[in-house]
Structures are given as structure tokens and as C-alpha cells.
Amino acid sequence: MEIDKETLIYTVIGSIPKGQVASYGQVAAIAGYPQNARLVGRLLKLMPNDSTIPWHRVVNSQGKISFPIGSNKYQEQRQKLLLEGIAFKNERVNMRVYQWQ
DNA sequence: TTCTTGACGCGCA
DNA sequence: ATGCGCGCCAAGA
Structure with a gap:
């Protein structure tokens, strides 16, 4: 049986250690879908609230949160x-220090 | 079916 | 550092 992209990507995100972060591109690459950073973002957006x-451990390659600065989601992610x-x-995390893998 | 969008990323000026 | 263009690809109009 084959695991679909969606499940695989959620699994990868779920395995990011507490206190560390990964970029959308890294998650995609680790899941086996390099060049699919946008897919990761789309899935997170469609992810159920519960x-x-x-x-929150997923930020862009620049170490910045991918929400408009000041927005509620931005504040929420930063706080977490x-x-x-x-x-x-x-407004950005040091990827050299907190980057997972 | 074609065109636009978007929690992205990279190279280049 | 800072735009700008282009590549990617699934979803929505």
C-alpha cells in the first residue's frame, strides 16, 4: 500500500523536534517531494484546527514566519x-541554530 | 480547459 | 540587503 503525499508530509512535520524548526522546502524534500514547498504550505492551510x-515549527527558508507581520496568526506562531x-x-529565527537536520 | 493564486524557494542584478 | 523573475504544482474561478 502506498502512503499519499498528504500523510507523508504531515508525518514529517510531526517529527520536527520541539525547540527546532524546518522550512517548507525542507519538509517537502524530506518527505520525498523536492520543489514542492508550496504543497506543504497548502496542506498546513487546509489542516483541521483540532x-x-x-x-508552528514550519517557517520559510529565510527563517521568517509566512504570515503578515502583526496578524493574529503571526502572533500566534511567534508565541508558540x-x-x-x-x-x-x-522578526526571524536563526536557521543555523534552530534548523532541524 | 485555461488562467490565476499562493503558509515557497532560488538565482541574479 | 532588496527587489524581480521564474519554476513548481494543486486548487479554485
Whole structure:
């Protein structure tokens, strides 16, 4: 039986360790779908609210949150990351330090 | 079916 | 550092 992209990507995101982050592109690549960063973002958007997957640990390749600065979602994600000990430097996390794998 | 969008990424000026 | 263009690809109009 074959695992679909959706399930695989959710699994990858779910395996990101607490206190670390991964970019959309990395998640896609690890799941076996390089060049599909947009797919990752789309799935997170369609993800049910009652899901327990750590969606907040996914930021873009620049270490920035992919929501407009100041928006509720932006604040929510930033807060979750801060609570895990991830520090922000000018609205962005240091990928060299917090990047998973 | 074609065109536009978008929680993206990379190279280049 | 900062735009800008282009590649990607599934979903919606």
C-alpha cells in the first residue's frame, strides 16, 4: 500500500523536534517531494484546527514566519515558538541554530 | 480547459 | 540587503 503525499508530509512535520524548526522546502524534500514547498504550505492551510501537529515549527527558508507581520496568526506562531525557547532576531529565527537536520 | 493564486524557494542584478 | 523573475504544482474561478 502506498502512503499519499498528504500523510507523508504531515508525518514529517510531526517529527520536527520541539525547540527546532524546518522550512517548507525542507519538509517537502524530506518527505520525498523536492520543489514542492508550496504543497506543504497548502496542506498546513487546509489542516483541521483540532490537529495536534506542530505546524508552528514550519517557517520559510529565510527563517521568517509566512504570515503578515502583526496578524493574529503571526502572533500566534511567534508565541508558540518563543514558548519552545526559539529566539527571534528582527522578526526571524536563526536557521543555523534552530534548523532541524 | 485555461488562467490565476499562493503558509515557497532560488538565482541574479 | 532588496527587489524581480521564474519554476513548481494543486486548487479554485
